[in-house]
Amino acid sequence: MVQAYKAETGSGGPGDLGEPAPRPGGRFRRLRTVGPFRPWRDGGLWRRGIVIAVLAVGVALFTALHARVPNRIGNLGSLSETFLPWLPALAVPLLLAALWRRSATALLALLLPVVVWLNLFGGLLTDxxxxxxxxxxxxxxxxxxxxxxxxxxxxxxxxxxxxxxxxxxxxxxxxxxxxxxxxxxxxxxxxxxxxxxxxxxxxxxxxxxxxxxxxxxxxxxxxxxxxxxxxxxxxxxxxxxxxxxxxxxxxxxxxxxxxxxxxxxxxxxxxxxxxxxxxxxxxxxxxxxxxxxxxxxxxxxxxxxxxxxxxxxxxxxxxxxxxxxxxxxxxxxxxxxxxxxxxxxxxxxx
The missing domain is CATH 3.60.10.10 (Endonuclease/exonuclease/phosphatase)
Structure with a gap:
């Protein structure tokens, strides 16, 4: 009688009608796969774009250490120094890639070429x-x-x-x-x-x-x-x-x-x-x-x-x-x- 009453009124607890009880945190797991939380499903904002971040650091180092680029091979040092103010422009396609990949790591790394550029040439921006x-x-x-x-x-x-x-x-x-x-x-x-x-x-x-x-x-x-x-x-x-x-x-x-x-x-x-x-x-x-x-x-x-x-x-x-x-x-x-x-x-x- 009690079981029949629960079935009719729906007052029975989870699992009383053979349905599996929801696991703790299940609703949050489902939420992570939709809307703004979706990026976490396929690698995460911080775990993706590592290659892009490494390339961004490389651009920053190449710009900052231009004086150490050797001239022995094709005068590469002088060539890079001729267009030195433009070297950080190499980071532009990396920025687009970081946005496409929605990578916070890559975007943070791309601040390095900006900081290096400002350190080298920021003084020229003032009159x-x-x-x-x-x-x-x-x-x-x-x-x-x-x-x-x-x-x-x-x-x-x-x-x-x-x-x-x-x-x-x-x-x-x-x-x-x-x-x-x-x-x-x-x-x-x-x-x-x-x-x-x-x-x-x-x-x-x-x-x-x-x-x-x-x-x-x-x-x-x-x-x-x-x-x-x-x-x-x-x-x-x-x-x-x-x-x-x-x-x-x-x-x-x-x-x-x-x-x-x-x-x-x-x-x-x-x-x-x-x-x-x-x-x-x-x-x-x-x-x-x-x-x-x-x-x-x-x-x-x-x-x-x-x-x-x-x-x-x-x-x-x-x-x-x-x-x-x-x-x-x-x-x-x-x-x-x-x-x-x-x-x-x-x-x-x-």
Whole structure:
């Protein structure tokens, strides 16, 4: 009677009608397989994406330890340092993969490349430029195949620079630049494929041997109202990335060493280097020059000041470096018909 009553009223306990009693925690187990808890079923937020996390750590280490990447094999160290600000971009596909895999471990590991990048380049994000300055200098690789040298000369004449350096001057176009810059600059010298135009008198202008076999560098003394400054103009040999040889920069490296030696022997205490160095300030191969001079962009610029290629600048290979002088501001000028952007800086002479 009691059992019949329980069956009719449904008041019997679990298992009274042959149904298995639910196990403790069973409802939670079912909940884990649906909705936001589903990721735990197939590996967990923290247990998946380990490979992605390892690759992210590798990108961070490669960026942080770039100085230890050897140059013996295809100049890999110099190549990575040329595009060093872009190396953490390798983490972008890893980020997409981490999101697709819904991996908390991978996402946490991807913070490492960000931290390393900020440590190396965060200072460039602040605006360090000031106002004033005693002299404005500019530099531009005008491109030997420039389709509009007259227009380029006109644009540069309107830049307001007191001293202007040009590289990659084709002999057939030198006359166009002389004519276009004549009204803005009273003094100039052209040595081989580089030239210097100035509003102040030039003296002791001469080629500088950078071990290339022809002239691609010069030195001149600029007599400013606040004293003499030695100005060097240089165009380092081009570099290429080749499948069979890697980063072919040996000729450039030899020229950089020769230029560094010439600057180290300079008698004038105030020195400016203007030119296309075909390398960045991070590139160890340019240490003969960069170890004794300051970058105006790094000291008084805003951002990276990328100058090449003009259509989508990715690297600062055009440089304005100073020694014994104080940079006030540094910037890029509007694009001309060249494949490089012009760059400029204002400098205090006292």
């Amino acid at each position: 360090k430029s000031g106002s004033g300055g005693d002299i404005t200098v500019a530099s531009h690789n005008v491109n030997a195949q420039n389709p509009d040298p007259e227009g380029t000369a006109r644009d540069l004449a309107e830049s307001g620079a007191d001293v202007l350096a040009l590289q990659e001057l084709a002999q057939s176009q030198v006359a166009a630049y002389r004519t276009g810059l004549r009204s803005a600059y009273k003094y100039h010298t052209v040595q081989g494929t580089v030239g210097l135009w100035s509003k102040y008198p030039l003296k002791k202008s001469a080629p500088v041997d950078i071990r290339m076999g022809w002239t691609r560098a010069l030195r001149s003394t600029v007599a400013t109202p606040r004293g003499d400054i030695a100005v060097y103009v240089a165009h380092m040999p081009s570099v290429r990335v080749k499948m069979h040889a890697g980063f072919t920069a040996n000729e450039r490296d030899k020229s950089a060493d020769a230029l560094g030696e010439a600057i180290a022997l300079e008698d004038v205490g105030k020195v400016v280097l203007l030119g296309d160095l075909n390398g960045t300030m991070n590139d160890r191969a340019l240490r003969a020059v960069t170890s004794q001079m300051r970058s105006t962009q790094g000291a008084a610029g805003h951002g990276f000041g990328f100058s090449w290629p003009a259509s989508f600048p990715m690297a600062r290979i055009d440089q304005i470096l100073v020694k014994g002088l104080e940079p006030v501001a540094s910037w890029t000028l509007p694009r001309t018909a060249s494949d490089h952007l012009p760059i400029a800086a204002s400098i205090e002479l006292d």
